[in-house]
Amino acid sequence: MSSLVSERIRARFPDAVVEAHQQHGDDTVVVRREALLDVLRFLRDEPDLDFRMPLDVTCVDRLAMGERPRDHVDAMNPPLTDPDPVPRGPGLKPRFEVVYHLRSLSRARGQVIRVKVRVDEDDARVPSAVGLFKGFNWFEREVFDMFGIRFEGHPDLRRILLYPEFQGHPLRKDYPRRGHQPRVPMPRLRGDQVPGVTVPKE
Amino acid sequence: MANKTAVEVGRDLHTEVLQVNMGPSHPAMHGTVRIHLWLDGETVADADVDIGYLHRGFEKMAEAGTWSKVIPYTDRLNYVSPLINNVGYCGAVEKLLGLEITERCKYVRVFVSEVSRICDHLTAIGASALEVGAFTPFLWAMQAREEFYFLIEMITGARVTTSYTRIGGLRWDLPEGWVERYEHCERRLMSLLDDIETLLTRNRIFIDRNADVGVMKADDAIAWGFTGPCLRAAGVDYDVRKAQPYLVYDRLEFDVPIGHKGDNYDRYLVRLEEIRQSVRIIRQVIRDIPEGPVNVNDWRVVLPPKDQVYDTIEGMIAHFEIIMKGVQVPPGEAYYAVEGGNGEVGFYVVSDGGGRPYRVHVRPPCFAIMQGLRDMIVGGMVADIIPTFDSINMIGGEIDR
Numbered sequence: 342m343s344s345l346v347s348e349r350i351r352a353r354f355p356d357a358v359v360e361a362h363q364q365h366g367d368d369t370v371v372v373r374r375e376a377l378l379d380v381l382r383f384l385r386d387e388p389d390l391d392f393r394m395p396l397d398v399t400c401v402d403r404l405a406m407g408e409r410p411r412d413h414v415d416a417m418n419p420p421l422t423d424p425d426p427v428p429r430g431p432g433l434k435p436r437f438e439v440v441y442h443l444r445s446l447s448r449a450r451g452q453v454i455r456v457k458v459r460v461d462e463d464d465a466r467v468p469s470a471v472g473l474f475k476g477f478n479w480f481e482r483e484v485f486d487m488f489g490i491r492f493e494g495h496p497d498l499r500r501i502l503l504y505p506e507f508q509g510h511p512l513r514k515d516y517p518r519r520g521h522q523p524r525v526p527m528p529r530l531r532g533d534q535v536p537g538v539t540v541p542k543e
Numbered sequence: 544m545a546n547k548t549a550v551e552v553g554r555d556l557h558t559e560v561l562q563v564n565m566g567p568s569h570p571a572m573h574g575t576v577r578i579h580l581w582l583d584g585e586t587v588a589d590a591d592v593d594i595g596y597l598h599r600g601f602e603k604m605a606e607a608g609t610w611s612k613v614i615p616y617t618d619r620l621n622y623v624s625p626l627i628n629n630v631g632y633c634g635a636v637e638k639l640l641g642l643e644i645t646e647r648c649k650y651v652r653v654f655v656s657e658v659s660r661i662c663d664h665l666t667a668i669g670a671s672a673l674e675v676g677a678f679t680p681f682l683w684a685m686q687a688r689e690e691f692y693f694l695i696e697m698i699t700g701a702r703v704t705t706s707y708t709r710i711g712g713l714r715w716d717l718p719e720g721w722v723e724r725y726e727h728c729e730r731r732l733m734s735l736l737d738d739i740e741t742l743l744t745r746n747r748i749f750i751d752r753n754a755d756v757g758v759m760k761a762d763d764a765i766a767w768g769f770t771g772p773c774l775r776a777a778g779v780d781y782d783v784r785k786a787q788p789y790l791v792y793d794r795l796e797f798d799v800p801i802g803h804k805g806d807n808y809d810r811y812l813v814r815l816e817e818i819r820q821s822v823r824i825i826r827q828v829i830r831d832i833p834e835g836p837v838n839v840n841d842w843r844v845v846l847p848p849k850d851q852v853y854d855t856i857e858g859m860i861a862h863f864e865i866i867m868k869g870v871q872v873p874p875g876e877a878y879y880a881v882e883g884g885n886g887e888v889g890f891y892v893v894s895d896g897g898g899r900p901y902r903v904h905v906r907p908p909c910f911a912i913m914q915g916l917r918d919m920i921v922g923g924m925v926a927d928i929i930p931t932f933d934s935i936n937m938i939g940g941e942i943d944r
Contacts, residue, residue, distance in 0.1 A: 365638050365877045395768045397906040406895045476768030479914045502595040
């Protein structure tokens, strides 16, 4: 049996793996969304894999893949306030790639595996992995905050770095680099529910 | 009317849960964190840790310029140990380029990383003493840190905003007399560290305030994604420098101290011992560091020397290619992790084959650790929040990016 973890996943879930590569020594596997939780559970619970440490969840917006500067002025000073923020690159479909990094605590040299799921803009939903790795809680909230990916089954999916009234998702490639936000009305201090805060029940 | 028993009095004293905002304008919250507390008397019934007060959009800014223009931004991530971030980011881009840096550069990067780690741990130790009322060890730790800041200033030209590494090498080699300067720092550090230890390690008040407070068990710590001193204090023998050695860490001898309870006191002891291990690493670096260039000899990546730029057409073209178009990084993705002051600092970089980063994501260690803060403070006393919060050494610049 191959020692590559991606090969193990392919052998165990033959239908789930879309793509796998080992670029720069990073073992990477792209799986179908429906199989994500099964793959993550397999990685965590299989005794000789033992990928117990949740490292990171992030996302890549592939809308502007292949975009090139228009001219040397553009190359020197990339526009910060582009009137037309729609990227000029060919882009890739599906648009978003949610990237999970896990680290094994027992395999040789602390191996890292990268698991990716691709979802499109009109269906930006991914099952939440918080039930498997509670350490993914804030990371998924951050991806929701910055990219607007909805993690289904997340216990507390709300913005984390930005304020609740923020409009849009700033790390999307079609969000302008110097985008402006509308003014948020001052909440009345007495009697109003503080946004984003839930009061625990008795 | 008959006298009431203690139980009956307690039944009459109905209490209600009190909501308190701790921070962001609180001296101990660094101005960057709000903890929304639900208090039952002096006990913390529930807590909601709210971050984001220092969000600057690092990852969005990184996409704007060329690959080299990200380096100054990385200084502002963990501003107590900026050199480790510089090393991590440049390492990630070099991994994407498939570039092997020179031997001397590797040793210099290890040296500056360990100096930064000492600064980081000194800050954490000094502040954790300060939070329980011990002012003198804090001043001593700052005094020792100041010596190292002078050393860093001598090497990089800046105390905090270092921007020392470059893709494929360094800004410049170590300056004349760096060994003597370091040895002076080490002597001061060792004497101050002994003094700090004398005042704190067996201090009754310090132990009472810190032992068995803010406990995080090993299994939970792994599940929350803890790394660094907080994870090792829980008893997990995990260090990126050992688990996935980068630069020349596999050639250097050092031990990884671990605790067994995972409380504040263990975190203090782990950090204290890691300072001594860092000193041990630096001594080996000074012994082994080879002569030679610090930059790779490849003008597609590293700026050519100035006389070549001014006097030859090739040098000038190479210079302008890097400044205007940026280092051409082939398409792909890479994850490169270094052991920062607080744990694993990972850089996930994606290139679509141009001179600008397509995506730069940093995996900040504090972000994962702050998730676990709620579990560490709920059920404890209000007064224990401050030492616990400080023992994880939260750095706002890194957590909010």
